[in-house]
Amino acid sequence: MLQPINVSLESLNLITLAPMLVAIAGGLIILVLDLINSKLHKTLYVMLTLLILFIDFGAVLGLNVNERGFFDVMLIDGVSIISQLMIIVASMLFIPLSLTSKRFHEYSYPEFFALFLFMIAGFQFMVTSDNLILIFVGLETASLALYTLIALHNRSNSFEAAVKYFTMGALSAGFYAMGSAVIYGLTGSIELYKVAAVLSLRMDEASIMIAIFGASVLLLTAFAFKLSLFPFHTWAPDVYEGASAPLAGYMSVVPKVAAFVVSIRIFGMYIDLGIEWVRIIILVLAVGTMTLANIMALVQEDVKRMLAYSSISHAGFIMAALALDTTEGTTAIFLYYALFMFTNLGAFAMLWISRHKVRRFSDRYDNPYEKFAGLINIMPMGAVIMALFMLSLAGVPPFSVFWGKIYVMQAAVNSGYVWLAIVMGLNSAIAAYYYLKLIVFMFLKEPVKSVDTVYYNLSKPLMAVIGLATVATIGAIFYIQPLISYIYYMISASGY
Amino acid sequence: MIGLTHYLVVSALIFSIGLIGVLRRRNLLMLFFATEVMLNAVNIAFAAISHFYNDLTGQMFAFFIIAIAASEVAVGLGILIVLYKRYGSLDLDELESMKG
Amino acid sequence: MTHVITEHPYFGVFVLFALTAVAFPATLAAARFISRKLAKLDTEKLKLTIYECGPEVTKQPNTISAQFYLIALLFILFDVEIIFMFPWAIDFKLLGWFGFTEMILFILLLAIGFVYAWKKGALEWHSIK
Numbered sequence: 001m002l003q004p005i006n007v008s009l010e011s012l013n014l015i016t017l018a019p020m021l022v023a024i025a026g027g028l029i030i031l032v033l034d035l036i037n038s039k040l041h042k043t044l045y046v047m048l049t050l051l052i053l054f055i056d057f058g059a060v061l062g063l064n065v066n067e068r069g070f071f072d073v074m075l076i077d078g079v080s081i082i083s084q085l086m087i088i089v090a091s092m093l094f095i096p097l098s099l100t101s102k103r104f105h106e107y108s109y110p111e112f113f114a115l116f117l118f119m120i121a122g123f124q125f126m127v128t129s130d131n132l133i134l135i136f137v138g139l140e141t142a143s144l145a146l147y148t149l150i151a152l153h154n155r156s157n158s159f160e161a162a163v164k165y166f167t168m169g170a171l172s173a174g175f176y177a178m179g180s181a182v183i184y185g186l187t188g189s190i191e192l193y194k195v196a197a198v199l200s201l202r203m204d205e206a207s208i209m210i211a212i213f214g215a216s217v218l219l220l221t222a223f224a225f226k227l228s229l230f231p232f233h234t235w236a237p238d239v240y241e242g243a244s245a246p247l248a249g250y251m252s253v254v255p256k257v258a259a260f261v262v263s264i265r266i267f268g269m270y271i272d273l274g275i276e277w278v279r280i281i282i283l284v285l286a287v288g289t290m291t292l293a294n295i296m297a298l299v300q301e302d303v304k305r306m307l308a309y310s311s312i313s314h315a316g317f318i319m320a321a322l323a324l325d326t327t328e329g330t331t332a333i334f335l336y337y338a339l340f341m342f343t344n345l346g347a348f349a350m351l352w353i354s355r356h357k358v359r360r361f362s363d364r365y366d367n368p369y370e371k372f373a374g375l376i377n378i379m380p381m382g383a384v385i386m387a388l389f390m391l392s393l394a395g396v397p398p399f400s401v402f403w404g405k406i407y408v409m410q411a412a413v414n415s416g417y418v419w420l421a422i423v424m425g426l427n428s429a430i431a432a433y434y435y436l437k438l439i440v441f442m443f444l445k446e447p448v449k450s451v452d453t454v455y456y457n458l459s460k461p462l463m464a465v466i467g468l469a470t471v472a473t474i475g476a477i478f479y480i481q482p483l484i485s486y487i488y489y490m491i492s493a494s495g496y
Numbered sequence: 497m498i499g500l501t502h503y504l505v506v507s508a509l510i511f512s513i514g515l516i517g518v519l520r521r522r523n524l525l526m527l528f529f530a531t532e533v534m535l536n537a538v539n540i541a542f543a544a545i546s547h548f549y550n551d552l553t554g555q556m557f558a559f560f561i562i563a564i565a566a567s568e569v570a571v572g573l574g575i576l577i578v579l580y581k582r583y584g585s586l587d588l589d590e591l592e593s594m595k596g
Numbered sequence: 597m598t599h600v601i602t603e604h605p606y607f608g609v610f611v612l613f614a615l616t617a618v619a620f621p622a623t624l625a626a627a628r629f630i631s632r633k634l635a636k637l638d639t640e641k642l643k644l645t646i647y648e649c650g651p652e653v654t655k656q657p658n659t660i661s662a663q664f665y666l667i668a669l670l671f672i673l674f675d676v677e678i679i680f681m682f683p684w685a686i687d688f689k690l691l692g693w694f695g696f697t698e699m700i701l702f703i704l705l706l707a708i709g710f711v712y713a714w715k716k717g718a719l720e721w722h723s724i725k
Contacts, residue, residue: 004692028708035715130587133557140564144571151575159579167527168571173568174534177561181554183543185504187548190557458508520624559679566676570669577665 013069016076016128019059019084020121021076026052027117033385034110041063045113046095051206052117053092060084065493072191073131078490082334083261086341087123090254091116093345093468097352099245099461106152106244119145127261130192132180135262139176139226146255153244161242168235172225179218186211196269203273216270216278220285223266226259228312229319230288240308241366245355248304249348252311253341260333260413263322268496271325282323287423289316294430302365303372304351307344310393313405313431314340320420321408328411330496331488336404337485339476343401346469347389350382353457353466372438374447383442385470394435395428400476407484503544510537524579524586528572535565666718677706 029052030045056322067076095116098107106112122142126135147169151162185192186208187198202208221232240248269276290313299311314336321332351367373403375383393400405428409421514537517530539558546554580586642712684691684699 004690006692007694007695020564028705031708035712040677133560136557137560137564140568144567147575156582159575159582162575163524166575167524167531168517170531170536170568170572173564174511174514174531174538177535177557178541180557181507181538181545184542184554184557187544188545188551192552231513275545332535442554559683560681563676566672570673573665573669 012071013067013074016063016069016074018062019056019122020128022052022056022059023117023121023124024375026056027114027121030109030110030114030117034114039111042107042110043099045110046098049095049113049117050092050280053088053095053120056120056162057085057088057092058324060088065312065490071136071165074128075130076128077494078492079261079264079330079496080492082487082490083127083257084124086257086338087120087127087254088252090345092259092343093342093465094250096461096465097349098376099459100352100355100457101459102355102384102457104244106149109152111154112149115145115148119149123258123395126258130265132183132190132192136176136180139258139262140173142258143173146251149247150239150243153247154240155240155242155257158244159242161239164235168225168232172222175218175225175234176222179215179222182211182215182218186215192265192269196273200273208314209275210489212270212275213277213364216281219266220278220281220371223259223263224285227256227263227315227319228289229285229316230292231285233289233293233312236312237305237308240311241302241304245304245348245352246345249345250309252308252315252348253337256315257334257337258316260337262324264330264333264496267322268325268330271323279323279325282319283420286316286319287420288324289313289319290424290427291316292368294427296432297431300434301368303367303369303438304348305365306438307347307351310431310434311344313427314344315394317405317408317424319428320424321411324411324415324417326415327488327492327496328414329408330491331484332404332408332411334487334491335484336401338487339400339404339472342469342472343389343392343399343450346473347386347393349379349462349466349469350386350389353382353462355457370448371439373441373445375442377447385466387439387442388470388473390438394432396432398474398479400473403476403480500548504541507537507541507544508529510540511536522587523586524576528569528576532565532569535561663721670713670718674706674710678703 026049030048033040033048036320063076063081065078065081068074069076095113098104098112099284100106100107113305122138122140122145125138129140147162147166150165151159171438180190183195186202187195188197189198199212224230224232225235240251243251257484267278267282293309293313297306297313300306300309314386318333318336321329321336323329324332354371372383372386375386378454388399392401395405405424409424411419412420412424511534514530514532514534517533518527521527521530539561542554542558542561546552546558576586641699681699681701688695
């Protein structure tokens, strides 16, 4: 007779699970509240969600670096702590955007907030593990919640967007699963540190490269879909257009941060093993992504689509930093996203302010450039803030994203990729054109239609969020140095 | 004697069939079926490799894939029903309204 | 631990990958082409209509109630969760109190989902119109 297994609570190290448990329990509380009393106002849910996010934030801050827990499945290292903090901060910026002055369909459902919290828990699971199963489960939890959130914005475009995203997501789930099956077949384990150990023993076996090639191409395809990299980026602009503006801004940051963390873990491992062509493939993808997306952004007639392509291009920029696989390069990824997050969410929030029920300027687009023509006369403050975000995205010196770009280029030069830095510089120059185009429209053109329209959705919470984003964008010069050293410390502590 | 290789070949074949289904089908429902086929092909591979190594991890992964595939179907079909009620069609070419 | 040998098997698999990616669509296209050529394209409209005496045939819209889909979705979700209970049930004694608590938590989560679906009226037949 077998003895029952005894598991002591200390060995589980439940504190490593605490942040996700907070988010999941919060989602369940919201659902139960709705069951008890379905007449509650949405402001309550927004406040409750914010509160849960605060507790979650505290729980992440309370974690120790380099710990394992729950049968060694959870891995708390610097990367996971930083990315969780970024995910939660972005969510805190996102949630108040639901308190618009006009009523929108999706926010009247408490399910929206519950799903949102489940999604955050999914992302947190994804970044705090090096176990392929848990990464897969987290990825799918988050993605499935996100498809539903997109579809909840009750418009025909948003259903189309949800279906497109869903199809692509299901395909990439298939690729991910097959890739991990090949890895499992090669090494007999699905924990990345064991995988690395076995692979390094088998590196000089004949024809093992073919199998490794298969695994890494499958996984790279899966994550290229999630990160909207060049050959697989086609879904992104449509999905961003169909989703509501704040959700589009959110999608351009948070899922990508999570996917980047997993990419760092998996492809960093390959590059560390000395498999040079993985680096080359990533570089090709990165350069292709930033160049092509920039060229596509030039010809867009809609500001939201332009911003979608621009965020694809920024993702390509960051992917190049991934290929460097130095501590500096990895720091650059997180620094860039930490800065890009505020600016991009701010820009999308500006689109959200001017959201209308009907398309007033064009049959096809919600936010054509004409809508913003002469904004300086209608809404001077708004025009200035929007211009600020555009300048920051273009990488004009004192504003936030500039520091990210400089840091990425510096990392590239320091690892001997001078040509990469030059390509990045050229791309930033191209990108400046379409950001400036919007500024020209706002400042130099006459308004197309009568004036009343642009303030439409404004409310106090939205102003607060946009104000915060503006402060973060302008004041980057004051906090950039401590931010870099914090991120650098965390990343070198976790050994990347 | 049927060994691991045969299972892996079957799995790869089914996976390719699913992939081609995703690429070629224009009907969304069929497309979802194709992605399910892909996931189930992976399950075969995991079960076979797991048996080869005498290690249960692969079967655990297969379990999770089954559960995730089910929730994927639930969410996806939910969205599809709404879409069908709106458009009266599930054909990708007819649905396309956002381009460029 | 002996690992999977990579020499021939994987190579074969990837050749098959390539073959299926190229040969399969080609076969499909060929089959389609041949059947188009062979088929007698005598498609008079009257020939394709459903024969019915008297009234003109109208195409029936889909009349299946949305309730069927909802119930089916819920059924799939709750049905599949049982795969996590089977392994636990087999090794019930071995897993001891720890496994028991975990399973209770799992069932509790499912129960919240169930109560939610119930309260929202997803299980009543005429609730959604």
